[in-house]
Amino acid sequence: MPASSTSTDHSRASDIRLSVEQVSYAYSANPSQAPLFTLEASSFQARPGEIVAILGPNASGKSTLLKLIAGAQQPLSGRVLLDGFVTNSLTPRIRAQRIAMVQQESPLLFPSRAWEFVLQGRHPYSRYLRFESREDVAIARNALAQVGAEHLSDRWMDQISGGEKQRVILARALSQQPLLLLLDEPTLHLDIGSQVGLLDTLRRLAAENRYTVVVVTHELNLAAQYADQIVLLHRGKSLRVGPPAAVYQRELLEQVFQTPLSVESSPSGRPRVTILPATDTPSSR
Amino acid sequence: MRPLTFQGVLLRCGALAVVLFIVVVIALKLGAVPVSLYGLGLDLLHVLLGKTSELSSNYDMIVIDIRLPRILLAIIVGASLAVAGTAFQALLRNPLADPYVLGVSSGSSLGAILALIVEPHLALPLAFAALVTPVGAFLGAVATIAVVYFLGRREGQIDSSMLLLSGIISASFLSAIIMFLITTLSGRGDLRGMSFWLMGDLSGALQPTLRWVLGIGFLVATCVTYTTASDLNLLLAGEKEAMHLGVDVRRVRLVVYIAASLLTGLAVSVSGAIGYVGLLVPHVMRLIFGSDHRILIPTSALGGAIAVVIADTLARTVVAPSELPVGAMTALAGAPLFIYLLRRKFA
Secondary structure (H helix, E strand, O other): OHHHHHOOHHHHHHOOOEEEEEEEEEEOOOOOOOOOEEEEEEEEEEOOOOEEEEEOOOOOOHHHHHHHHHOOOOOOEEEEEEOOEEHHHOOHHHHHHHEEEEOOOOOOOOOOEHHHHHHHHHHHHOOOOOOOOHHHHHHHHHHHHHOOOHHHOOOEHHHOOHHHHHHHHHHHHHHOOOOEEEEEOOOOOOOHHHHHHHHHHHHHHHHHHOOEEEEEOOOHHHHHHHOOEEEEEEOOEEEEEEOHHHHOOHHHHHHHHOOOEEEEEOOOOOEEEEEOOOOOOOOOO | OOOOOHHHHHHHHHHHHHHHHHHHHHHHHOOOOOOOHHHHHHHHHHHHOOOHHHOOOHHHHHHHHHHHHHHHHHHHHHHHHHHHHHHHHHHOOOOOOOOOOOOHHHHHHHHHHHHHHHHHHHOOOHHHHHHHHHHHHHHHHHHHHHHHHHHOEEOOEEOHHHHHHHHHHHHHHHHHHHHHHHHHOOOOOOOOOHHHHHHOOOOOOOOHHHHHHHHHHHHHHHHHHHHOHHHHHHHOOOHHHHHHOOOOHHHHHHHHHHHHHHHHHHHHHHHOOOOOHHHHHHHHHHHHHOOOHHHHHHHHHHHHHHHHHHHHHHHHHOOOOOOOOHHHHHHHHHHHHHHHHHHHHHO
16 A cells, blocks of 8 residues: 555554644734634544544634644644654655645636646655656556546546535545545535545545545535544534544534534434424525 | 756757857857858867967957857856846745846945945955956845845835836836946046946957956856756745745745846856847746746856847948947837836736
8 A cells, every 4th residue: 555655653553543642723813912812732543544623713723723633834832743853844755645635725827737746745745857757657546446436547637626626626635645535625616416425435445555544625525434533623612533424513513603403413423413493584695 | 757857958958059059159140241151160070179370361250259259258248147037936935036127236236336336445456356246246136136135025025016116116226326427437447347347248358367257156056046946846836835845945046146146246247238138038948948047047048148149240230331239129129118018927
């Protein structure tokens, strides 16, 4: 497996791959002013093959936490360890060999084909001016196959559907052969079929390749269905961390999301959330 | 999947090099003094073998001593401007960026003029005196791109139209200062005329030391830019994306800004502010060879050389026996294309 080939003995010993230890962060317009937004100390741990979903309303600190995990920003306090290494002290190159980030897409300046896009994932393994080897091409082709997108290989990125594009972006992340896969709202703008398809793929890949997956999402039910652990954030505080059944409690979710809802247990044993319409004044919300 | 290979790059560059060679031969042949193709070949052979004394006639001496150096100058200037343009377009994520539009060429001109004014007071040894203009031009370029970059930001992000407007406004402001300086100092013989600094001109003779500075500077800056080619490919997708794919964004940005400023500074110090080459050439190359910088940078260098040799040949032949500044020719071709690209992008 691509992921385990680069992992160290350290990870096998403890079996914890990702360890988020009391990380906090603060944004401020300038240093003398009070911060505009604070993420209070948050912690969780994840094993290889596990999917962690970060949930919370807008401006609760989800994306900030993801950036801190990715090592793109230095936490105010605490640290994020990936196989024992502090993510934000790694060089960009080494970091990209271990952590792949699937972001909300940014527009392309000049069009490229899907296979060119996926090959970009091999960049962290090249130095200076290098041309892709046969091995790189094989890895990229395999990545496309793993997300079921071989047929898109020769298509232009700006001429495929949102769901197809999200698969190609995921394939690029796979060709980085990471230990940790981070996704920032990957199901945004996708229809329900594409959402489920993408998450099924993610579930399968996490199991097969032993990736640790951290995904930021707004989809409560999909998160409950696919995640092993939930991190619930509210106004920069991590309110609860645990398996979906432990986190999905009606009062807690109602308080966090400010909307009446009910929580049932589905046949799979995973909780299911139903948003209740406000009964007295249906049009006021 | 057919990824770009080194052989593929060599093959395409080879094809362009053949085109450049043909253009150079035609450029050598055209001019006020008629030359036969056979005589030209014989002369070039003599020069290559180092037997300059065996040149057949005085007319051919004109070709070798006057036309050839000018063409070589056009090649290096064109290549420098096109590579600088390619680099600026990638860094600023703006397909309309180029040294001239961003005001960097004007800043370079001003830097060179100021250096020429200061130079006599520095009492430098002769070897260093030749370096003063290119260094001044380089510093002018670095200062201008820094200013335009900061003016072109809005809420911490580079804003495409703000950037272009800042560039155009800086260019006209700097041009006004250049006009003021040239007019006040018109008595001095070593300062070139207004049209040289504002429009670009390849007709002047070059100091021999400056030739070496130009050639070596061009090679170093282009090679350095070329080593970042794959990083530039990813920077086009945005700085955040590039960082997550392992690009050391800050280092690449700094290195390429300096290299592109150096290329602009070198070109401007020997030829003034020739416009549109850095804008037009990368676009045409992108249409032909695709937007991968591993192919775009070398083909732009060759394409820029071809474009400026053609433009300069036209500049000295269309109104012969007098001459147009080469910048007038590139502007005649470049301005309409700029408008076309602008309309296509914002339509």
